[in-house]
Amino acid sequence: MEAVGGYAAGVYLRSPTTGLLLMAVFTGLPLQLFRPWWRMQVNRPYPVAEAYRSGQAVHLPDAESAMRRFPQLTAGLPFPFGSLYEPVTAGTERFGVLVVLREATPGIPVGTADRERLRGAAEQLAADLTALAAAGARTLWEGDPVGVPAPPPEAGAEGARRAADRLAQAVLSLDREGRIGYVNTAAEDLLGVDGPHLRGRLLWEALPWLGHPAYEDHFRAGFMSGEPVHFPARRGRHAPGQWLSVDLYPAADGVTLTLGTSAKPAYAPESRAGPDVGADADMDVDADMDAYEDLDASADEASALYRPVALAIALTEAVTARQVSAVVTEELLPAFGGRQLAIYLLDERHLHLAWETGFPQGFLDRFDGVSLDVRLPGVETLTTGRPMFFESMQHLAAAYPGIPLDADVGARAFLPLIASGRPVGSCILGFDSPRGFSPEDRTVLTALAGLIAQALARARRYDSEVELARGLQSALLPHRLPVREHVDTVGRYLPGTQGMEVGGDWYDVVETGTGLLALVIGDVQGHGVAAAATMGQLRSAVRAFALSGSTPTQVVSGTNQLLIDLDPGQFASCCYMLLDPESGSVTAARAGHPQPLLRHPDGRTEVLDLAGGVVLGIDLEASYPVTELRLRTGSVLALYTDGLVEKPGLDIDVGVERLRTALAAARPSPLTETADRLISEAGNTADRPDDIALLLASRTGGDP
Numbered sequence: 001m002e003a004v005g006g007y008a009a010g011v012y013l014r015s016p017t018t019g020l021l022l023m024a025v026f027t028g029l030p031l032q033l034f035r036p037w038w039r040m041q042v043n044r045p046y047p048v049a050e051a052y053r054s055g056q057a058v059h060l061p062d063a064e065s066a067m068r069r070f071p072q073l074t075a076g077l078p079f080p081f082g083s084l085y086e087p088v089t090a091g092t093e094r095f096g097v098l099v100v101l102r103e104a105t106p107g108i109p110v111g112t113a114d115r116e117r118l119r120g121a122a123e124q125l126a127a128d129l130t131a132l133a134a135a136g137a138r139t140l141w142e143g144d145p146v147g148v149p150a151p152p153p154e155a156g157a158e159g160a161r162r163a164a165d166r167l168a169q170a171v172l173s174l175d176r177e178g179r180i181g182y183v184n185t186a187a188e189d190l191l192g193v194d195g196p197h198l199r200g201r202l203l204w205e206a207l208p209w210l211g212h213p214a215y216e217d218h219f220r221a222g223f224m225s226g227e228p229v230h231f232p233a234r235r236g237r238h239a240p241g242q243w244l245s246v247d248l249y250p251a252a253d254g255v256t257l258t259l260g261t262s263a264k265p266a267y268a269p270e271s272r273a274g275p276d277v278g279a280d281a282d283m284d285v286d287a288d289m290d291a292y293e294d295l296d297a298s299a300d301e302a303s304a305l306y307r308p309v310a311l312a313i314a315l316t317e318a319v320t321a322r323q324v325s326a327v328v329t330e331e332l333l334p335a336f337g338g339r340q341l342a343i344y345l346l347d348e349r350h351l352h353l354a355w356e357t358g359f360p361q362g363f364l365d366r367f368d369g370v371s372l373d374v375r376l377p378g379v380e381t382l383t384t385g386r387p388m389f390f391e392s393m394q395h396l397a398a399a400y401p402g403i404p405l406d407a408d409v410g411a412r413a414f415l416p417l418i419a420s421g422r423p424v425g426s427c428i429l430g431f432d433s434p435r436g437f438s439p440e441d442r443t444v445l446t447a448l449a450g451l452i453a454q455a456l457a458r459a460r461r462y463d464s465e466v467e468l469a470r471g472l473q474s475a476l477l478p479h480r481l482p483v484r485e486h487v488d489t490v491g492r493y494l495p496g497t498q499g500m501e502v503g504g505d506w507y508d509v510v511e512t513g514t515g516l517l518a519l520v521i522g523d524v525q526g527h528g529v530a531a532a533a534t535m536g537q538l539r540s541a542v543r544a545f546a547l548s549g550s551t552p553t554q555v556v557s558g559t560n561q562l563l564i565d566l567d568p569g570q571f572a573s574c575c576y577m578l579l580d581p582e583s584g585s586v587t588a589a590r591a592g593h594p595q596p597l598l599r600h601p602d603g604r605t606e607v608l609d610l611a612g613g614v615v616l617g618i619d620l621e622a623s624y625p626v627t628e629l630r631l632r633t634g635s636v637l638a639l640y641t642d643g644l645v646e647k648p649g650l651d652i653d654v655g656v657e658r659l660r661t662a663l664a665a666a667r668p669s670p671l672t673e674t675a676d677r678l679i680s681e682a683g684n685t686a687d688r689p690d691d692i693a694l695l696l697a698s699r700t701g702g703d704p
Helices: 031-037 047-054 063-069 071-076 112-134 158-165 185-191 213-225 285-291 306-317 321-336 363-367 377-384 393-399 439-476 529-547 552-566 652-665 671-683
Strands: 006-014 020-027 039-041 058-060 082-090 093-102 170-174 180-183 229-234 243-251 254-261 340-347 350-357 388-390 411-419 422-431 487-494 503-511 517-527 572-579 585-591 597-599 605-607 627-630 636-640 692-699
Touching (some): 006 082, 020 031, 020 047, 039 047, 047 058, 047 082, 047 093, 063 439, 071 439, 082 112, 093 112, 185 254, 213 229, 321 340, 340 377, 340 439, 350 363, 350 422, 377 388, 377 422, 393 411, 422 439, 487 517, 503 529, 503 692, 517 529, 529 572, 552 572, 552 585, 572 636, 597 652, 605 652, 636 652, 636 671, 652 671, 671 692
Antiparallel strands (some): 006 020, 006 093, 020 039, 058 082, 082 093, 170 180, 170 254, 340 350, 340 422, 517 572, 572 585, 585 627, 597 605, 597 636, 636 692
16 A cells, blocks of 8 residues: 555455455555445446456546546545555456555556556465465455554644644544544543543544534545545534534545534535535524434435435436436436536537527527537537536636627536447536536536436437337237138237337237138247347247147147247247137137137127146246137137236236226227227326237127
């Protein structure tokens, strides 16, 4: 740690749980402040996991490099610091990762000498662990990390003590692990505790009220950034002189903490609590106590950490580019008091407007489709990879003479959207009045831009896959059904709307070589291209078996064997019915599919009880018995997939009964109207989690 100029270091090791790294040892910073990072899944987008997975070192000299490559790291630790990650490996054996934290060196990459020192330390550690393993010792880590103690905190020189004791302000000296060294007389008087009872103890153990979660982000900022931090703290819920102003002054060898009495919470101009909290100097004490009566409720306002967390959680649920943009509008703008938002996406070296809100109608149209060669802030923020902040419209106009402005007063932030080193687009945030952008604001906004970029890149890939799947499924579903005397058939298909995924539902009507008509419906488990492709294979198989004159049992059993042989990692349900249009006789086989409905000529409608076997693709020895029935003239047979009858939170039997009632109330002719009526309720549902297939067959003539 010291050799590469670090102030903290640790080692992650493998654990008995596959894919989980645990922090084994750590020094230089208070362990409890970093509890969220004690565990690290190897598939997470964090530098520790990346170094372990790839076996390559990760060097992040400053916050900007961390934002570009690992926005999730910066979202949780939005402070200016540098970090180095060296995999601990011996041949093909991966033990873990060596981590060093140090002060940021903006624009200056990690030097060769430091890289070699870190690599040498990791190689020595790997050799020692290899020797331990050869001796029969376990090299897997279990439990919490061990803190490597620094030298005991020093009380300081007598002259310094006397000078500090003359101060009326309470002063405490902390080492880099948060242990109390020196305590001046004012601090003893304010806290009502003698110095000997405080020295050598962790700050949060000696003064538990400073251990509240609302203050953790402030302490992280002070210990990691090296910059002063100021915030109010409540000394117990009902203690006299409840509110104290807390000031942290960090340095390489420790942190000076001062405490001052405060009638109300007083935030510094760049407080992490946000611009609105405590900004009114005339707010009376009672109003302050009401505003802060529940400290837990104010924790979200007291820490900028919760801004990126809230947005990140919402972004994980956004699937399409439009949903991502809507989440940014709903979560990001209110958090920073913004009024305008525009998102441009990159396509073939041109930026195209994908989303806007708050700008005058038509104002942004002139910038739609601009080339990367044009000198505009929205372009240059992407081409340089650097965010741009203009605290007033005058600053923006001065930097870009002649640029059209939508307002005379306000502020603008231009953020590059870069995901895993690849440009995605740019984001513009607008504010109605001039405002400053503190270092913390800039850090958080840039980190959020990385999260947005990754969500948009994922959404664009997803949109491409959905388009491919829809095209594939559209090509595989029948474009028209055969027309036969004495029988009408109608099919309907609706894709799911929740997540915009295409499923594997299908239906078909096949004219067999023996004059019979095969009615088929099926549902492949899963969604997307894979489900659509599997659906196409099964539909082709069923059609081939039907055309060869196979019995229902042979068709379903043969399709089951084919799916097992293909081994796509999916299973499917299916219902196959062979209808004689002249006599109305039906033989049916079912594989885990919902029971069909039968509407009799008199309107009585029932749920059929067809014998069946397990779903396709599970058991090679599965049997599929046949059920025989007769379809009288005027009867309607309804085959459907579970998307038509299933709703979250409701039993499927309730949905089947609803469908049965609707079929009983429908007019049997024309059949197209019946199909539209049965599917209309589901079609009008905006939030449909699954796709739907419906196949109706009505016997119109032949033997009564």
